[in-house]
Amino acid sequence: MGRGRARGRVLTRQDFLLLSAGAGAGLALAGCGGSQSDLETAGSGGKSYNGPKVSLAFWNGFTGGDGPYMQKLVAEFSANEKNINVAMNTVDWTEYYQKVPAAVRAGKGPDLGIMHIDQLATNAARGVIIPLDDVANALKLKASDFAPIVWEAGIYNNHRYGIPLDMHPLGLYYNKGVMEKAGLDPEKPPQTKDDYMAALEQMKGKGIQGFWVSPLPFTGVLIWMSLIRQFGGDLYNDDATKATFNSDAGVDALSWMVDVVKQGYSPKNLAQDAEFTAFQNDKNAFMWNGIWNINPLGAVKGLEWGAAPLPQIGTEKAAWSNSHNFVIMNKPGQDPNKIQASKVFINWISKRSIEWAKAGQVPARKEVRDSQEFKSLTWQSEFAKEVPYIRFVPPVPGIADVELASFDQAVNEAVLLKKDPKTALDGATSRANQLLKENREKYQA
Amino acid sequence: MTMQTGARPDVQPAGKPSPSGGRKPTDAGRLTPYLFMAPYLVLFITFIAIPAVYGIWISLHNYDYLLPGKPWVGLGNYVDLFTPGTSTSGPFWQSMEATGKFTLYSVPLLIVIPLLVALILNRKFPGQAFFRAVYFAPYVLGVAVIGILWRYILDPNVGLLNYYLGLLGIEQIPWITALPWAWVSLVGVTVWWTLGFNAVIYLAGLQDIDPALYDAAKVDGANRWQRFLNVTMPGLRPVLLFVVTVTILASANMFGQAYIITQGAPGEETTTAIMYIAETGLRQFNMGVAAAMSYVLALALLLISVVNFAVFRNRED
Numbered sequence: 162m163g164r165g166r167a168r169g170r171v172l173t174r175q176d177f178l179l180l181s182a183g184a185g186a187g188l189a190l191a192g193c194g195g196s197q198s199d200l201e202t203a204g205s206g207g208k209s210y211n212g213p214k215v216s217l218a219f220w221n222g223f224t225g226g227d228g229p230y231m232q233k234l235v236a237e238f239s240a241n242e243k244n245i246n247v248a249m250n251t252v253d254w255t256e257y258y259q260k261v262p263a264a265v266r267a268g269k270g271p272d273l274g275i276m277h278i279d280q281l282a283t284n285a286a287r288g289v290i291i292p293l294d295d296v297a298n299a300l301k302l303k304a305s306d307f308a309p310i311v312w313e314a315g316i317y318n319n320h321r322y323g324i325p326l327d328m329h330p331l332g333l334y335y336n337k338g339v340m341e342k343a344g345l346d347p348e349k350p351p352q353t354k355d356d357y358m359a360a361l362e363q364m365k366g367k368g369i370q371g372f373w374v375s376p377l378p379f380t381g382v383l384i385w386m387s388l389i390r391q392f393g394g395d396l397y398n399d400d401a402t403k404a405t406f407n408s409d410a411g412v413d414a415l416s417w418m419v420d421v422v423k424q425g426y427s428p429k430n431l432a433q434d435a436e437f438t439a440f441q442n443d444k445n446a447f448m449w450n451g452i453w454n455i456n457p458l459g460a461v462k463g464l465e466w467g468a469a470p471l472p473q474i475g476t477e478k479a480a481w482s483n484s485h486n487f488v489i490m491n492k493p494g495q496d497p498n499k500i501q502a503s504k505v506f507i508n509w510i511s512k513r514s515i516e517w518a519k520a521g522q523v524p525a526r527k528e529v530r531d532s533q534e535f536k537s538l539t540w541q542s543e544f545a546k547e548v549p550y551i552r553f554v555p556p557v558p559g560i561a562d563v564e565l566a567s568f569d570q571a572v573n574e575a576v577l578l579k580k581d582p583k584t585a586l587d588g589a590t591s592r593a594n595q596l597l598k599e600n601r602e603k604y605q606a
Numbered sequence: 607m608t609m610q611t612g613a614r615p616d617v618q619p620a621g622k623p624s625p626s627g628g629r630k631p632t633d634a635g636r637l638t639p640y641l642f643m644a645p646y647l648v649l650f651i652t653f654i655a656i657p658a659v660y661g662i663w664i665s666l667h668n669y670d671y672l673l674p675g676k677p678w679v680g681l682g683n684y685v686d687l688f689t690p691g692t693s694t695s696g697p698f699w700q701s702m703e704a705t706g707k708f709t710l711y712s713v714p715l716l717i718v719i720p721l722l723v724a725l726i727l728n729r730k731f732p733g734q735a736f737f738r739a740v741y742f743a744p745y746v747l748g749v750a751v752i753g754i755l756w757r758y759i760l761d762p763n764v765g766l767l768n769y770y771l772g773l774l775g776i777e778q779i780p781w782i783t784a785l786p787w788a789w790v791s792l793v794g795v796t797v798w799w800t801l802g803f804n805a806v807i808y809l810a811g812l813q814d815i816d817p818a819l820y821d822a823a824k825v826d827g828a829n830r831w832q833r834f835l836n837v838t839m840p841g842l843r844p845v846l847l848f849v850v851t852v853t854i855l856a857s858a859n860m861f862g863q864a865y866i867i868t869q870g871a872p873g874e875e876t877t878t879a880i881m882y883i884a885e886t887g888l889r890q891f892n893m894g895v896a897a898a899m900s901y902v903l904a905l906a907l908l909l910i911s912v913v914n915f916a917v918f919r920n921r922e923d
Contacts, residue, residue: 250892259889286673287673287891288672288673288674322835377785429780430778430783432762432782435761438761438763442764562889562890565885570874572870573873574889577783577871595692603892
């Protein structure tokens with residue numbers, strides 16, 4: 162995924178947070194209903210395609226090292242299915258979430274695409290993508306075929322909008338060289354709070370700042386979003402009508418990060434990707450970062466590193482994650498053959514997602530995760546251990562722009578030591594509540 | 607339009623001089639200037655005039671182009687911007703303040719430094735052409751290029767600048783993550799990047815000043831400073847007006863540098879008005895509010911430009 166690139170990634174991240182602005186009235190769209198009935202008439206099955214030759218436009222944002230993996234899968238599919246030609250078009254995620262709605266609106270959109278799980282509700286509400294309930298039915302897909310959390314997160318307004326491809330959680334990368342230099346066992350990354358703090362203290366004794374904490378969305382806010390859940394809290398209440406992140410859990414999580422900086426385990430004032438650059442250059446021992454960095458780190462010559470689930474700092478295990486999902490674009494009057502071909506394509510890629518896992522992903526599909534081939538992917542398997550407790554944002558329209566305008570700022574100001582955690586989070590919470598309310602009005606209007 | 611009066615008689619068929627002896631255009635000739643302007647006018651009307659008017663319409667609605675309902679809110683979006691405590695007014699005025707600060711810090715430097723550079727480059731010395739090119743060179747680079755370049759140089763922890771300062775025993779300076787350093791960096795980068803443009807304009811202005819005036823001043827016994835004040839400065843006045851106006855507008859529209867180098871951080875301190883408007887309109891799809899903000903910003907810039915023109919006109923009187 163584009164976000165997987167070590168650099169230039171932050172813009173992307175911010176962008177799709179912003180992008181989730183809207184949600185709501187999607188089903189009211191006439192085009193939506195029309196396409197739904199097209200889907201139904203497109204026959205069931207999805208295992209094979211016998212219709213005339215069709216060409217599918219497939220858009221995504223895999224601009225990083227993940228692009229070639231998807232391209233390879235697409236080429237393999239097109240070679241297998243003589244009558245389906247898939248043309249893949251890649252644009253940076255930032256632009257993707259601006260271009261796709263505009264293209265769909267103009268009737269020039271792709272036939273199918275990929276979207277992040279926190280974008281599904283927004284794009285469903287804006288009529289960009291259509292329900293896939295019958296695709297799921299036709300392919301006989303059920304929750305037990307996937308990780309339950311990722312399967313359920315694709316539902317908005319009682320309809321399914323995404324077929325999950327993968328999960329990409331935050332995990333712990335450890336630099337073996339730095340650990341060794343500090344006298345730590347490089348094969349034993351700390352997994353509990355006590356071990357973690359002891360390791361940081363030991364490194365500090367050797368003059369090493371072992372855990373660089375970023376004040377920016379990538380990766381500081383992802384760390385905090387993991388920690389608040391570890392401390393037993395959550396960002397929003399159940400139906401995401403109220404922000405709850407200034408709870409004790411939220412404040413404790415942020416205070417822990419701020420203490421890491423104050424204690425000198427982390428340098429102050431980190432800029433974008435400084436933690437990543439430092440890790441590559443043997444200056445940083447522990448980095449909480451996404452699974453998509455497996456391949457970029459693997460490409461660094463001479464770097465000795467490993468990956469593990471996040472250490473448990475709070476009272477329970479939890480990790481932030483996002484997920485790529487197949488979506489079908491809203492095209493009134495779409496050719497039923499194309500819809501049938503799309504189903505075949507989605508099903509085929511989903512089953513072959515072991516190849517996709519190699520790009521630095523945990524496959525959403527259980528049979529692939531359980532396969533011997535996946536278990537032989539050392540680092541991917543480490544991240545996969547987090548699947549039982551990964552957390553997404555609630556599937557509510559407008560959720561991502563709330564994040565950008567509220568706790569992204571709070572985490573930034575607290576980690577930069579400009580505001581104390583409680584004050585920062587209180588301010589952000591009231592702003593988030595205001596935005597949640599405005600989003601409800603906007604989409605229910 | 608000296609063009610048609612000068613050129614037209616040549617294209618008149620022989621023996622059919624126009625009644626005024628070729629001094630006034632015929633009916634067909636009257637269209638000529640408009641025909642020449644047509645390509646520009648078409649672009650102007652399509653991409654500036656119509657959107658500008660349509661934008662007013664959008665700003666009166668709660669507008670998302672993909673939602674079926676675009677409720678009319680009248681002046682609601684504007685009222686919200688001027689009502690403390692609404693979700694838009696806080697960040698918007700914060701971003702206006704950031705824009706104002708950046709303009710205030712950068713414009714004086716971008717007016718004075720390029721003038722000094724132009725004065726030096728206007729003298730005759732070996733390598734003059736080379737140095738003119740050197741000062742102009744950064745300006746040809748795109749904002750993404752200079753943004754990423756400086757982000758690496760200025761990175762507080764792993765950047766080049768702090769590394770070399772560290773060798774000199776100077777402690778890490780948070781160039782892009784804390785105030786006032788973030789402003790120092792953004793202003794510094796912008797001055798380095800764009801001073802060449804203003805310098806070239808000044809240089810053209812300097813070369814337009816009649817050397818005879820300097821000679822006359824010398825004869826009158828004016829020293830170098832007096833010649834600068836009484837010959838150079840008055841001679842540069844029209845150019846100065848242009849430079850000041852264009853520089854203020856450019857600084858007030860600052861986007862790329864802060865977007866790439868500081869990402870609006872720390873907090874929202876370096877999020878400029880244009881950044882916030884783009885975020886609101888193009889990513890959160892709150893286009894009505896974003897349009898309203900644009901008009902408030904445009905109006906503010908208009909006022910500043912008017913004041914600017916008034917100041918320069920008074921001096922001329």
